Amino acid sequence: MAKEKKQPxxxxxxxxxxxxxxxxxxLERQEMxxxxxxxxxxxxxxPLETSAVETVEALGKFLxxxxxxxxxxxAWQEEEDGGWVALRYDMTAPLARVAAQxxxxxPSPYRRYTFGPVWRNEKPGPxxxxxxxxxxxxxxxxxxxxxxxxxCAMLSDTLEAVxxxxxxxxxxxxxxxxxxxxxxxxxxxxxDEATRQAVLRTIDKFDKVGRxxxxxxxxxxRLDESGAxxxxxxxxxxxxxxxxxxxxxxxxxxxxxxxxxxxxIGTSAIGEAGVAELETIATLLDxxxxxxxxxxxxxxxxxxxxxxxxxVFEAELTFEILDDKGRPRQxxxxxxxxxxxxxxxxxxxxxxxxxxxxxxVDRLLAALRAxxxxxxxxxxxxxxxxxxxxxxxxxxxxxxxxRNAGIRAEVYLGxxxxxxxxxxxxxxRESPVAVIQGSDEAARGVVQIKDLILGAxxxxxxxxxxxxxxxxxxxxxxxxxxxxxxxxxxxQG
Amino acid sequence: MAKEKKQPxxxxxxxxxxxxxxxxxxLERQEMxxxxxxxxxxxxxxPLETSAVETVEALGKFLxxxxxxxxxxxAWQEEEDGGWVALRYDMTAPLARVAAQxxxxxPSPYRRYTFGPVWRNEKPGPxxxxxxxxxxxxxxxxxxxxxxxxxCAMLSDTLEAVxxxxxxxxxxxxxxxxxxxxxxxxxxxxxDEATRQAVLRTIDKFDKVGRxxxxxxxxxxRLDESGAxxxxxxxxxxxxxxxxxxxxxxxxxxxxxxxxxxxxIGTSAIGEAGVAELETIATLLDxxxxxxxxxxxxxxxxxxxxxxxxxVFEAELTFEILDDKGRPRQxxxxxxxxxxxxxxxxxxxxxxxxxxxxxxVDRLLAALRAxxxxxxxxxxxxxxxxxxxxxxxxxxxxxxxxRNAGIRAEVYLGxxxxxxxxxxxxxxRESPVAVIQGSDEAARGVVQIKDLILGAxxxxxxxxxxxxxxxxxxxxxxxxxxxxxxxxxxxQG
Numbered sequence: 001m002a003k004e005k006k007q008p009x010x011x012x013x014x015x016x017x018x019x020x021x022x023x024x025x026x027l028e029r030q031e032m033x034x035x036x037x038x039x040x041x042x043x044x045x046x047p048l049e050t051s052a053v054e055t056v057e058a059l060g061k062f063l064x065x066x067x068x069x070x071x072x073x074x075a076w077q078e079e080e081d082g083g084w085v086a087l088r089y090d091m092t093a094p095l096a097r098v099a100a101q102x103x104x105x106x107p108s109p110y111r112r113y114t115f116g117p118v119w120r121n122e123k124p125g126p127x128x129x130x131x132x133x134x135x136x137x138x139x140x141x142x143x144x145x146x147x148x149x150x151x152c153a154m155l156s157d158t159l160e161a162v163x164x165x166x167x168x169x170x171x172x173x174x175x176x177x178x179x180x181x182x183x184x185x186x187x188x189x190x191x192d193e194a195t196r197q198a199v200l201r202t203i204d205k206f207d208k209v210g211r212x213x214x215x216x217x218x219x220x221x222r223l224d225e226s227g228a229x230x231x232x233x234x235x236x237x238x239x240x241x242x243x244x245x246x247x248x249x250x251x252x253x254x255x256x257x258x259x260x261x262x263x264x265i266g267t268s269a270i271g272e273a274g275v276a277e278l279e280t281i282a283t284l285l286d287x288x289x290x291x292x293x294x295x296x297x298x299x300x301x302x303x304x305x306x307x308x309x310x311x312v313f314e315a316e317l318t319f320e321i322l323d324d325k326g327r328p329r330q331x332x333x334x335x336x337x338x339x340x341x342x343x344x345x346x347x348x349x350x351x352x353x354x355x356x357x358x359x360x361v362d363r364l365l366a367a368l369r370a371x372x373x374x375x376x377x378x379x380x381x382x383x384x385x386x387x388x389x390x391x392x393x394x395x396x397x398x399x400x401x402x403r404n405a406g407i408r409a410e411v412y413l414g415x416x417x418x419x420x421x422x423x424x425x426x427x428x429r430e431s432p433v434a435v436i437q438g439s440d441e442a443a444r445g446v447v448q449i450k451d452l453i454l455g456a457x458x459x460x461x462x463x464x465x466x467x468x469x470x471x472x473x474x475x476x477x478x479x480x481x482x483x484x485x486x487x488x489x490x491x492q493g
Numbered sequence: 494m495a496k497e498k499k500q501p502x503x504x505x506x507x508x509x510x511x512x513x514x515x516x517x518x519x520l521e522r523q524e525m526x527x528x529x530x531x532x533x534x535x536x537x538x539x540p541l542e543t544s545a546v547e548t549v550e551a552l553g554k555f556l557x558x559x560x561x562x563x564x565x566x567x568a569w570q571e572e573e574d575g576g577w578v579a580l581r582y583d584m585t586a587p588l589a590r591v592a593a594q595x596x597x598x599x600p601s602p603y604r605r606y607t608f609g610p611v612w613r614n615e616k617p618g619p620x621x622x623x624x625x626x627x628x629x630x631x632x633x634x635x636x637x638x639x640x641x642x643x644x645c646a647m648l649s650d651t652l653e654a655v656x657x658x659x660x661x662x663x664x665x666x667x668x669x670x671x672x673x674x675x676x677x678x679x680x681x682x683x684x685d686e687a688t689r690q691a692v693l694r695t696i697d698k699f700d701k702v703g704r705x706x707x708x709x710x711x712x713x714x715r716l717d718e719s720g721a722x723x724x725x726x727x728x729x730x731x732x733x734x735x736x737x738x739x740x741x742x743x744x745x746x747x748x749x750x751x752x753x754x755x756x757x758i759g760t761s762a763i764g765e766a767g768v769a770e771l772e773t774i775a776t777l778l779d780x781x782x783x784x785x786x787x788x789x790x791x792x793x794x795x796x797x798x799x800x801x802x803x804x805v806f807e808a809e810l811t812f813e814i815l816d817d818k819g820r821p822r823q824x825x826x827x828x829x830x831x832x833x834x835x836x837x838x839x840x841x842x843x844x845x846x847x848x849x850x851x852x853x854v855d856r857l858l859a860a861l862r863a864x865x866x867x868x869x870x871x872x873x874x875x876x877x878x879x880x881x882x883x884x885x886x887x888x889x890x891x892x893x894x895x896r897n898a899g900i901r902a903e904v905y906l907g908x909x910x911x912x913x914x915x916x917x918x919x920x921x922r923e924s925p926v927a928v929i930q931g932s933d934e935a936a937r938g939v940v941q942i943k944d945l946i947l948g949a950x951x952x953x954x955x956x957x958x959x960x961x962x963x964x965x966x967x968x969x970x971x972x973x974x975x976x977x978x979x980x981x982x983x984x985q986g
Contacts, residue, residue, distance in 0.1 A: 023539040
């Protein structure tokens with residue numbers, strides 16, 4: 001190579017808002033995704049993996065959670081034709097593109113699932129990354145609410161498949177049309193778009209500001225915690241009460257909830273259509289054995305209202321965890337979705353109904369960790385230490401024998417001079433067993449096997465007698481290496 | 494929503510050079526990667542998943558196969574601080590960054606594997622995409638050639654694990670230092686960098702232009718196929734012969750090859766070091782049972798010579814396939830790698846030896862398909878058809894029962910009006926069985942089961958008698974639905 005000019009060294013840093021995943025973190029996610037995929041496949045969903053890059057045109061202005069259209073993505077211009085392309089920000093926009101592009105080849109309805117990273121050009125913060133995993137399942141081309149019900153049932157099965165027991169979660173179902181009906185009864189038709197959007201944004205704050213807060217915000221306004229005055233939407237008190245009554249309309253049974261909703265929508269046709277859809281969903285789920293212990297109608301579900309056109313749903317984990325300040329709180333939402341009948345139409349001009357769900361993989365993993373359902377540990381390898389650099393071939397042969405017997409094994413490949421470093425290495429690797437063979441042992445045809453788990457336990461707890469009675473290191477015949485180590489691993493469990 | 498302005502419809506197109514993967518394609522790759530991961534883990538390698546995005550600074554100017562430094566990547570500027578970031582173009586640059594960033598936390602040596610897409614901003618062409626999968630395993634922090642030997646053995650095991658039988662592949666090993674020694678004997682020291690690079694680029698064309706072509710290019714130059722005259726490197730004939738003799742030095746056994754190489758390097762110290770390394774690798778592999786039927790010393794291996802500093806290796810599939818024009822040719826390389834001792838040093842200034850291998854996932858999948866080792870088919874779901882829209886709950890319950898028995902099943906969710914469309918749909922889904930229940934069957938407590946595989950076979954082949962004797966559609970009791978379908982699936986195999 002040419003002599004390098006002195007250049008400042010590059011910083012070894014992940015870019016802001018991005019992160020790396022190591023060892024067990026990667027395996028845990030893969031195992032969870034494999035269980036999810038198995039469930040989705042059993043429901044007839046096929047895998048799809050789209051390109052990470054889309055044209056900005058195809059992505060459109062549907063980015064959730066941002067008021068800045070066309071911002072929030074990582075985009076660049078193509079050299080050749082100057083066209084703008086960007087990393088996908090979710091899995092729904094690419095699905096709409098695929099459904100339009102391959103509409104002559106795909107079965108209709110088309111059920112697909114997809115796993116993968118999405119990218120958002122947002123300001124990173126604690127626990128808020130600019131690349132994260134999503135895991136979506138959608139049905140394109142089915143107008144029937146049977147498709148929505150199926151996704152709710154599948155979501156329920158999926159949560160149980162990954163290790164959330166029944167009773168620890170609930171899938172809550174609502175319908176955008178019922179809300180439209182309620183808004184109609186208070187005189188807000190689809191023409192009053194600005195006010196409707198203001199109402200939707202306000203409802204979305206229900207969890208945060210509570211019943212009284214929402215009523216204030218829907219009417220005259222409210223003094224914020226920070227002391228700032230937030231202008232109200234300007235509805236009268238009766239209208240605000242009606243909306244809050246809708247949000248709180250969840251009763252003890254789905255049937256009672258439906259009765260309350262029917263009252264709230266009055267004579268609105270769209271509202272009646274929405275209630276009928278919820279009723280059908282409840283009936284279908286009941287027939288499949290998904291009762292209200294798993295899936296329930298709950299009008300307080302308000303999510304990503306931007307593009308949803310019918311049923312919306314959310315999976316919530318109902319057990320408590322401790323928050324940063326040690327206070328118990330519910331774990332909350334790990335998945336959500338709904339019906340969006342207009343996305344594919346952007347491309348084709350034709351109506352293509354669609355419904356789907358997205359699981360927040362990182363949140364679900366956090367939940368499983370909180371419940372102790374995943375270990376966070378990876379089985380470390382047996383480490384064959386190197387006492388004699390010239391006999392590397394013998395050590396490699398031992399590791400090969402172990403591997404051929406299906407046992408994770410490796411030879412220490414650092415500088416073997418300091419033997420203590422080799423045992424420190426085995427420790428860092430969470431190795432269950434170390435193998436040691438010096439020239440003396442080699443001459444006698446034996447090896448030393450050190451049970452590192454037992455050794456650590458003895459070092460921590462045992463009396464001298466126990467230590468003598470149950471040595472963690474012992475000598476075995478070289479020919480018994482594999483059998484002896486297998487026995488130790490079985491004993492360790 | 495606000496009234497939309499009339500906008501031209503977006504085109505439903507994957508961006509140029511990008512593609513989507515459907516159904517079985519996705520599953521095949523996942524299954525292959527799972528087998529590779531299992532092998533890598535058995536060797537003590539841990540998974541690592543780095544961010545798709547890196548700072549341009551961290552990526553450096555190591556992009557393979559391009560003469561345009563800092564080009565060839567998809568890069569953009571951060572809004573906040575104007576720093577440049579880019580999608581990774583391989584897995585080695587991110588590993589070097591990680592090894593430097595986490596050097597106090599990672600075990601040393603650090604063995605890791607990683608799977609995922611990489612992105613190259615190149616001109617797309619037939620079969621040449623700008624996003625593709627790589628699957629790498631590397632050992633960082635081990636200077637010993639035992640680490641290189643281990644990777645060769647692991648590569649051999651991996652190919653067999655995914656379904657390439659012994660005899661259908663060979664891992665070929667060479668050493669950059671031996672080539673350096675040969676160049677030293679013809680008077681080209683590491684000072685003559687420009688000439689050395691020209692020699693390396695020329696050698697790389699050996700496969701394409703052959704022995705005579707390389708000799709011409711190393712000396713006076715050569716008339717290209719296109720009629721253009723390519724300038725030669727300007728060596729004398731004896732020097733060119735010496736280099737070609739090196740490339741062709743592979744003998745019947747590793748021992749004979751080593752003898753030939755020793756002759757070619759004369760008294761060069763670096764050459765001798767290289768031959769000694771090759772000898773050690775051969776000895777270590779032999780001790781582990783990896784003979785020349787799997788791994789062989791072959792001086793003609795010349796690959797990505799840019800950053801390699803010692804052993805280089807390549808896995809080649811030796812069976813023949815037919816090319817586009819129907820001519821038999823060897824399948825060729827599916828994986829390669831080598832030792833690169835300078836990459837981590839960029840960040841830390843300290844020497845950190847490293848060696849690794851990268852499997853071309855798409856090429857390996859193509860090879861498995863060519864050998865008929867993967868089916869390319871995904872088990873289609875049982876399709877429960879809809880004869881009576883009002884009895885959707887009953888149909889859903891059938892699908893649920895089948896799924897609970899572990900059978901892939903779905904209810905037809907398109908418009909049920911045209912029953913023929915439902916059977917066409919089942920056909921497109923490659924469904925093994927269709928379930929049919931009209932109101933008459935429901936009243937009698939039975940269902941019709943249609944064996945679609947048998948049906949297709951009968952339609953294609955059978956005589957009338959056979960058709961009568963073995964009907965593909967029959968009526969069974971509703972309560973026997975699951976058992977009867979399981980029996981059909983077992984019969985279909």
